[in-house]
Amino acid sequence: MNDEIFSLFGAPPAPVRPVEVARHEKAVQALTITPPPPPPEPVGPGKSSITFFLSCSDLHLPAVHTTAQTMLRGAMSVLGGASTPKSSKPPECMIQVDVKNPHRGPLVVVESLTTEKLRSRNPAFTVGIHFSTVMSSIPLDSIVCFQVIMTEESGSQGKKPVASAELAWSHLKQNYDHGASVVYLPLQSPYTDAGVLTLRFARTAPVRHPLLATQNEVVLGYAFPNANPSMLPTLVTEEMAEVEPSVQLPLVFLRQCRRELEGAYHLWRVRYNNAKKRLKHFADADEAMQSGCDVFRVTVLQARNLQPIKSMRKVPSKPLLSPKAFKKPASASVEGGGGRIPSDGFNSVGVHPFAVVLFNETPAPHANINSTPWQVVGKTNTEYESTAPTWGVNAQAALCPHGAPSTVYFVSTHLHTKVERQTQFVWYRPSRRQEISGAVQIDVCSENEIDSHQPPIALGSVTLTLEEMRPLFAPDTNAVVPNAVSFRSANWFPLKTKHGDVVGEVQCEIEVRLTSATFSFESERETHFQKKGKADETPLFRLATQAMDRALRDTMHAPSDDDTYSIQFLHAHVKELGSHVKELDAMIRKAEARTVSKSWFKGSTDKKKRDIQAFATNLHVSYLRKFNWPASNSPRPSLKQPNKQSSQFDLLGLNGNPHVPEPDVEAPFPTNDNPAIATYATVTCGAPTAHAIPGEGLMELEDKLVKTHKDISLMANGMKNLHHGRVMVEGGNVLVERPLLVPVTENDAAFATDVDEVDDGAIASEPMSENRRKSTTAAARKDKKGIFNKLGRQSIVGQIVSLGHLRERFESIKYQYYFRKSVCVSQSVTALVTTFLTMLELHLDDPSTLEQWSQIGFVIGWESLISSQGKEWRMLSDAWVAIKCLERFSFQLDHTISNLVLEERSVDHEGYIIRIPTKEDMRLGPIAVTPVVFTQGINEMQSLANMVGSSGVELQSTINNASFKSLQTYHAKYLKTTNAAVELDSTAAHLLLDPLMAVVQSENAAAKNTRILLEAADVVRRLRGGRVTYCKSGKDRTAMSVTLEQARLLFKRVSGVNPLHLMGATEQLSIGPEELQAANLMREFGIRIKIAKKNVGRYKYSFNAIQRKMLPDIYRPPVSTIQDIVTSVTARDS
Template sequence: MADDLVVSFFCAVSNVNARGPPQSFLQGALASLRGQSPDVPECQLLIEHLSQATIAGAPSSLRMYETEITKSSNPSFVLGIELPLASTSVEDVVHISLVRVQDKLSIASCVVAMRYLASQVRLGAPVIYIPLTLRKGHTTPPTISSPAMLGAKDPAIVLTVARIRPLAHPLIPTQHHLMQTYSFPSTTLGPRRVAEEIMEVGYHTRIPKLFLKHMHAELQMFTELWHVRCENERKRQLIFDSDDDALAAGCDVFHVAVLEARNLKLDVLPPPTTTTTPPTAPAPTSTGMSPNTAATTVTSPTPTAINPFIRISFGETDKPEAGPDAPYPATPMQDVGRTRTEMATCNPVWGTHRRTSVASTSPQMKKMATSLSGDGPKKPASSYSIYRPSHRVCNSKGVVQFSVYHEAIAKVMDVPIGHVIVPWRILKLKSTSMNPDTSLPDPDAEYVFDVDDWVPIYPRGDRRSMLGGVDPVGEVHIQVRIKCSKAKFGLVSETALGAVDQTPMFRLADKAKDHELRKRNKHSHIRTEPDGAPIPIETLAKHVANLDGYLADLEKMMEDVADRDASSKWFRSSKEKKELLVQPLATNLHLSYFRTFAESPVRRFSTGASSFRASSLSGLDLPAVTLDVQDAVTATVSCGAPTAHALGLDKHGLLDLEDAMMTAVDAASFDAAKHAYMYRKILCVSQSLSVLVTTFLAQLELALSPSTRDGMAILRQWTAIGFLVQWESLVSSQGHELRMLSDAWVAIKTLERFVFQFEGQTETSRIRLTPAHDGKGYVIHVPLPSSTLVALPGPLQTGATIAVVPVLFTQGINEMQSLANMMGTTGWDLQHKVNQKAFKTLQAYAASYTAMEEHVHLEGSAPKAALQTLTTLLEAETKAAATKNTRLLLEASDVVRCLNGGRVTFCKSGKDRTAMSITLDQMRRVHATSSMTKDVEALVKPIANVMRARGTRIEIAQKNIGAPKYSFNALQRKMLPKMYRPPLESIQGMAAKGHT
């Protein structure tokens, strides 16, 4: 279609013979010393497109374009610029000026009618010659609206026309396309016309939206599992937040309170005693009064002064044994707690201002530890709630004992005063031993047993109940109230929910490492500490609260991602790195293509021609024209590191959390690390998965393209040995970026658990995600049109899957990597291990590739030679001689291209170091250079730097920070390897904010 055709004009100036600006004798001498010719100017074309309004009264518009700066008397320019040829106004013109940069002098210029250019393009002209008017004062040259006769020596600008159709994307939704064309003369392969395309992709939001839906379901199930675990442990330990929670859990509640006492007295008071308290360790009184710092004399109270407190004990009578010789059922007593001590009073008031709860044992719970059997002292309280599993169909009885003491010497000597024994009984059914007239309590009553009264205190040692002939030693106001639960007490099964613990996202990224961990913790469902004690409820509650928080945050993220997807907001800038809601989205995810074209033999090629930019051809009636013939095309996906910036990079990354799980010595620390790992991993894999899908479908589109040779063979290769995708990391192994590398490695390694499967496309079908049948991975279902599906190799038509083989090669290139190399940090070890693992995977994949019969006739030696170079480079890496081994990245890139794999490049934000790497790779495609540093660096300036300063990558930087500058300052630029340094005019200078 003509409306998506891109027409570029490549410009070259002839017969102008521009000279450099006038120079003094000293300036000329200095130029000669530098080997520069003082007569050769630096030139640039400035283009102004003036569009006249078609509606009366509407303002006109002016659009500015410029080429790169070239040092030549008759310069030719490599940069492509596209003009909007679909002009409807007769008066639309283009003013072209050749400017000498040193003094901003306009050397020559011309004015061309847009309709004339459009007509020449419509006629299929390969070259358009425009006469130039040399500068003569300030006169405006005449407008050229028809072909002009030119002599052999007349000044002119030669426009070479290139016609390129952007790549079609039937499988990938794209938007905001950027395109730039170049024509590089005198390359090792001859003149090369190339184009770079870059765009945003819909899978930036669609894949996270799909993935988070599955992860939310799994995380929700996992959170429910931990709610069940926590509630089960509460039942085991009989610890609840409230009486209502205990009743709901099937536990009876015994509420015991001591309000006040009166007329307390001792039958026999101990004689007053005197003790000397050392000054270094005074014992504080139970009233909380501060002790003296000097040695003090403490005298016990006089006979009329009592310091009373009460200890509370609880007992439940054992079930009677059968048989005539069976012993009488015992009532084992357990300490519940004590009140605080009231000083120097016979009428103490404790009130109910302090309350706590404890657990009680019962015959069916005796095997379980409870807080009643602990050895440590309880905190003073005047009101207690005692919990025990409800006896739904049997009677029970026991006693509550209140023992009154006089605190003679604080924390040292307690004198018994007396006690109160309150028997309690719960009737659920009548027994033969009961009085027939005895009635069962009302099941709807609030309490099945209720005592709220003053009761006498009998002397300690007189084991009688409240009824007895011994004179009391005082009275105490107590409450004993029993509520019976109507719920069934029992533990909830974890089996059904426990299956979520086996899902791929909850496993370690490395399968061997995960197997080792699960073998070591195969009984991890038994939540105990190393000493066999149960995990504190507070710890379990904290785990549950964290999981609830993760789930709530994930729901907010899902809502935000859905909104972005609905509004086609397919871009996350580097400024949003630390915003929580966008953590599932890859930063700066872009799909880019680099295309090389053959020179058409029917067109005259003007050496070194440059081009204009045609941003819109809508409405331009183009007949069938000859398009530039595409030689080759490569696709690269770029993004920021798949990491969770908002969760912090100070303490740990995903690899650190894996190590924490492997080395955990108790269940609490293991679970805390695991939960943080799962949540962080979901966010990181969401990013890496969207990048993977984009990369795979981009390579699939190329394989299915009619211009691709061996497209079906590539698909058969992927079916047999998997889809190879190489991630090139430029993050350093120091500081925060080391944590990014830790996150990225796990997020990328986890992609091994995904496979692709094709299915027929319908009107409503979209890419979808399902769990694999074996439960060990996920299947990404890709819908294809029926015409495409039937053309695939047979196995792919019938449901065969394509495995994913991810490899990560990493090499830091910034100033932080220089610091890491000098200091020999442990991060260097991680970088080296990551590269070693990637090499082994790549080596195994290459072996499988060469073993395939249909690929024997291909250039199998190229991967083999590159792999040998990789081996040498990795063997040469040592911590003692740590350098920025960038050649490793270049060799790995070459191997992956040979093996029909996909490529991803990332740095911290995916726009600065990433731009340097991708333009370097594009330069190597232009010149077919080796990975040798000397071969690469010699060609960076004339080719890569033009792309860096004038290409699509600088526009990505502008999308992020609002200015066409890379976020490097001069020092940071100098610390980069030479081949990765941007032109000075393209950096921010000291204003760089570290978004690289």
């Protein structure tokens, strides 16, 4: 930097000898300042912060000589030769600023501040010194110590102090409060006694926030050298703040999601309840009676005195059951079973009895029981070679004559029978207002000796007429419904043949319980159309691309009471929906707590916490602002000795006088209302993705939805001409003429007792701990894993099961998509509202921009830096859908409300309206949203993806092309607005998209097309849109990109509009050395490194040397800001 730059700061051009002040003397004369007129009160931290810039003059630091130069000069001197020419370089130095107590001890509350390192003999530093939040905690008698350090000399860590100056904190503050522009301090240096340190104040106020609530603001200043040496440096500030929408929007949005998902939960709960009634699939008798079903229990215990059969091979003319009526159990052998009949010492009785329970219900009392068909309830196991069997014990399974003993009970799929206590048949039937008719029959048969699949031999039967039992019914005191009655009996009954001959006795227990509740089904249609949330018709259930969503929904069938799903699927599905609603409740409670405590920040280390996963990661609003320097009204130092009699305190306040002057309460404060000449806003955050939810991304889920629905349509169209009667999956009429019996397994009993775990009350109120949430989710996945295995048991028509399976799969994917989307969109809409409020504040006094937004909408440009490889590919999938979904949102400025409101659009239910409270009526209509996202990975994983030709590279190109088309549509509307009409260069307005179009069309899949990002950012700003930049965590790659963009904005390096002169997409725009230097200064000393410290506790970006090398040149951070390789691996924040 030019040494004469100091003169631009108002210092005298001629050397000035500093005033020597003896330590025992009281003071020198104070500065005489003519105060400016009384200004308005400063805004925000204006009064509580001080920013100044440092420069040195007449210091003339010695040049730095390398070791080799010193040795060569010494050798030449010894040899008597001529001295070598001096080829020294300017010294590298910096200034360290410390606030100390009067005894020169350090203050704990204030950390040491430094400028950047600069090569100059009389340096003028770019990075400002900023005191803000700590000002109130600094005692007035503190001393501000300045130390000029040469960083390449010997000493502590290669640093050597070469000059110093001191100033009382009270006097620094008083100079600032009274409007001084410059303060001059004499430098104590061993090289010269003429050195002067200049402090130049930057009077800048932070951005006003009438609409966007902020906290934890950070404001930093820079004085970038001007290209014209005769002009003052460019005064720039960087601002960063946390914003209230970080917690406000998730709270509002998640409440809406909960209402919608709860509507869907109730719909599926109705379907689940109806399926349980249709299939008589209840957890126990009490639930069945509450649902309006009567309960029947029959236990066939044992038989005695059975008569041996003379001919085991005689087949009756009318067998009770067809050969296919019994299905061989999956595991028919038992321990010791399957062997042959012993031939020695064994007398076969030739009887292998089993019992079959049948049920008949007549339409009216006293009707002929044979007027309606008998229905099979179930079948016991077979007890071999016994005339007095006890069923269920398998006493002589080894004596099975054909080697495949039947050792398990079988139940009917038609009556949906189940087995309790291993031997008790239980079935339910819809209530008939406590009327009972018909009969229960027990047939005892003998299994065929040759083959169990051949027709059995009927031994005899017992018929119990239910009407005869009616007088024996009594009030059921154990029933959960009022006025229920029941009958129970256990006795031996004679077995008779069809001719009336008694062939033995059988012991049975029978119990009948009649409910008073009415059996009825709930209407799915009423639940679907009367719920406010419209169940699965709400905007979040729709695909991101509106054309694709309409095509899908045009062919989707409307919900109907006739549509049925397997009970296993419904059980797991309702359970999973309930867990989603509970998880949303947990997120809402967390948002409420964070709103109260004003904990607005979510760091990168919290990305995978499920209860805050809907909050945007690392969300900050940042500003880059350019200012004019305030006029200087500070006197230059004088060589004249001041009048001691008029002196009250010394200029520097270093004479040890214990008296600290009180500030003059009548002295007016200087103005900080120095208006910015340019302000550029950028919102930064982490990728809007669901880090804590495993599985596929939103784009993959959308593809699966479309593919599954296509399969459903093809299968349904192919089955239109097939007639199978009235068929419903696992309900209604079956497809075979006779009942199908399936073996009873332990899983069936366990499932029956676990079928009613979902509770509506728990959905509304019960909090869910992390451990319980994990167990619930795991259980739901376990249930769903077994759902389709159980479907294989049902030997109905395979095509019907496949169609039902596809419908169930479609519904399951749809709600996975909804829940994941609610988490991702919560983050993207938070960034959207933050960006809109940021831009609205900047354009409140710009009617043309507000009118443009009202006419053609608000364009928001997202810059994505995540790679298309590995885990970040799924993040890109989530982010694209979450950002594209923002098209369904619109803004309405409303002066009648005080808080932000989110509501569903009442016209078509395809979008949401966000009502923004304003202080006055803006008289603007709805403001639509046009989101665009341009993506290009820049890290080492993108390098890998480019080398291997990953499919994610194609995804990048797809996203960029789709966004460019959206931008083209918006630009066409923009050209019709008055803003385009008043453009100074109408040709430039029409050719605005040409550079971007050129680089998008020439995108190279084997390279990093970073120029797309730069061109897209320029276009969005020219269209008066908002800018969002994100990477995985929003702090490292984001910092590199934002600082580069800010440097380009400072130096106005925007591309030309003639596409004929454009480079390729992989070529970088011409980034000048001053731009790259400015970007690196902001990376090392600006707000981005403070955000990194805020996240990981270190002033380091999460790059190591290898990762830095893989970044494009213009995105590489300074070496001093990266981590070593070990730390970058062991201390990762993700």
